[in-house]
Amino acid sequence: MPTGGYMQSHPPPAGAPNLPPQGMQSFHVPGAPQIGWEFSNCTGKRKALLIGINYFGQRGQLRGCINDVKNMSTFLHDRFNYKREDMVILTDDQQNPRSQPTKQNIMQAMHWLVKDAQPNDSLFFHYSGHGGQTKDLDGDEGDGYDETIFPVDFRYNGHIVDDDMHRIMVAPLKPGVRLTAIFDSCHSGSALDLPYLYSTRGVEKEPNIAKEAASGLFDAMTAYSRGDLGGVAQSAMGIFKRATTGRGAEERAKRTKTSAADVIQWSGSKDSQTSYEPPYVSHEIIGSSRHLT
Template sequence: MSYYPPYSGAPGYPSQQSYLPQQQYPPMHHHQQPSYGGYPGQSYHQQHPPSNPYGYSHSPQPPQQPYGSHPPPHGYNAPPPSGYPQQPPSGPPMYQGRPPANPYQGGPGPQAPPSNPVSFGHGAPQGYNFQYSRCTGKRKALLIGVNYFGQKGQLRGCINDVKNMSTYLNQNFGYAREDMVLLTDDQQNPMSQPTKANILRAMHWLVKDAQPNDSLFFHYSGHGGQTPDLDGDEDDGYDEVIYPVDFRAAGHIVDDEMHRIMVQSLRPGVRLTAIFDSCHSGSALDLPYIYSTSGVLKEPNLAKEAGQGLLGVVSAYARGDMGGMMSTAMGFFKKATKGDEVYERNKQTKTSPADVVMWSGSKDDQTSQDAQIAGQATGAMSWAFIAALRKNPQQSYVQLLNSIRDELSTKYTQKPQLSCSHPLDTNLLYVM
C-alpha cells in the first residue's frame, strides 16, 4: 500500500496527516477495478463511468463533446463526458518479430550503465560526482492527466495518455499497480483529482525514501505555460509551469518547486524518468544538461537555438495552452545577453548526483487537434515514447532519442529533446 506524506505547503489547504484513502472511500456500486497507490479502483475505463453523481456535482453526465466545440457549462469538478471505451487502450501496437535496423546501433549493443560514481566535469563543481541508476530496485510511478472538463481550453487526450502509460509501465517495466498513483479529473475519489494540493502531495510521495537503483517515473499530461521568472534561473526570463485542475483557485505549479521536490531531494543512484506532455515544458524540471539527436551536449548558443524553441513543448495536442490564454505576451525566445551567465549558474546549482532524465519536444507549432493517433486523442510525445520502446526495447539514449524523433516525424515537425541532471553518456543502454 502506498501512503502520502503530510502536506501543508499550499496556502488555503489545511495540513493533512498520512492517510489511506481506501479506508475513507467505500467501493461504489459497480464493478471494482484494480487499486492504484492504495486507492480504491479508479474506474480504469474498462467500463463506462458509473452513473453516480461525480464529486460534488449532482448534474447528470453530459454527452461527449466533439473536440473544439464549446465546453459544457460546468466547473472543473463536473462529470466527465461519457463514451469512454469499454476496454483500456493498449497504446501503440506491439512490434511483432525482429526489431527494425537502427542506423545508430552497431556491435553487440549498448552497454549497461556503470555502478560506480562518475565525475561530473563539463563545468560542474570540482570533485562533484553523480551515479547512474541500474534500475534494479523499487519502482514507483506518478501519472497525472488533466482534461479540464467544462473549463475553457478543455482537452481530450490527457486521460488517455495516463491510461496508456500506466498499462505500458505495468506490462513492460514491472511497475506494480499498487505502486502507482494516478491523478485524473474523471475520478470520483476527491483524493484522486489532479488538484494542486494532491499533485504536490503525490510528488513528495513519489520521491520519499528512494534508495540507490530505485526507479521513479513521473508523467504529466495537461496544460503548461510560462510565468515571469523571479529568481533569475531562466534564460528567457520565464519559469515553466503546469496547471492543476483547480489552477484558477489554487494557482499553478512552477518548475522551481518541481525541481526542489523531485530532483534536489534524491540520493545518488536514484533514477527519476520524467515526461511532460504539455506546452512550454522543455525545461520543466530545470535540468541543465540538454542533448540533441546527435547525442551531443547543447551549449547555450541562444541566438541560434531561439528559433528552434529550446524551451519548447513536449506535446502536440495542448497548443492552446493556459499560458497563451492568460497572457499573449509570454515570449518563446531566449535572451542571449544573459544566457551564458544563467547556464553556468544553473550547472553550479541545478546539477544533481541523482540520475534524473527528462524527455521532451522542442517546438511549439502544433495545434490541439493535431494529435489524433489511431483514432484516439493522445499526446504526441507520450505516444512516440511508448511506440519507440515497443519497437526496440534495447536502445541507447541517443538511439531512443532518434527513434522518438522518427515516430514524431511522420506527423509532426517537432524534434524531441533529452535533458539530464548530470552529463550523460548517451551511448549507454537506456533503462528505467
C-alpha cells in the same frame, strides 16, 4: 510504431548497447564543488506517479490526456513490472477527491514519489496536460521564464513552477536513484529544471544566440500565421531575454541544479513551443541532471 522509410533512415544501432559504468562517478561543474553521482541499475523498488488532465468543462479542454495515463500505466505494468499498488494515478475523471489532479494532490504525490528512495530504485513521473511559462525570479532561466504545469484547479490555486518540481523531485534524490520523467505539455523542454538539454540525437544543446534568435523568429512567424499574437509577443520577448541574460543563466543552472542522482526527462516541446493534440507533432527534448558522456 515507425515503419517503412523511417526505419530505413533511422536504423537501430548494431549489437547490444553499452552498459553504463557501475559505482560512484565524479563530475565537476566550473564554479561548484566536485559532484559524486551514480547510475541506477533499476533493480530496487519501482514507483510511478501518472497525471492526466482533460480539464472537463473548462476553456481549453483537452481530449487525450487521461487516455495517455491509462496507456502509460498499462505499459509500465506489463513491460517493466511496476505494480499497480505502487502507482499513484491522478486524473480528473475520478470521483475520489484524493485522486483529482489538484495542486495540493499533485504536490503531495510528488513528495510520495521520492520519499525514502534508495540507490537502484526506479521512479517514474508522467504529466499530460496544459503547460505554460511565468517570469523567472531567481535568474536560472536563459529566456527569463520558468516553465509551469497547470493543475485542474489552477484558476483558483495557481500553477506549479519548475523550481518547485526540481526542489521536490530532484534535489532530495541520492546517487544511484533513477527518476524518469515525461512531460507531454507546452513549454516543457526544461520543466524539471535539469541543467543539460539534448536533442533526440544525443547532442547537447549548448546556447547559440544567433541560432536561437533565428529559431525564435521562426516561432514568432509560425504563431503569426495562426493568428496567435500572444505567441508572437512571447517569442519576441524570448529572443531579447536570451540575447541579454542567456549565458549567465545557463551557467548558474549548471552550478545549482546538477544532481547526484540518475535523472532523465523527456519533453514533447521546447520551452518556446506549444503542443497540439494529433495530428500536430512537436520536437522532443531530452533533459539530464548532469553531463552525459
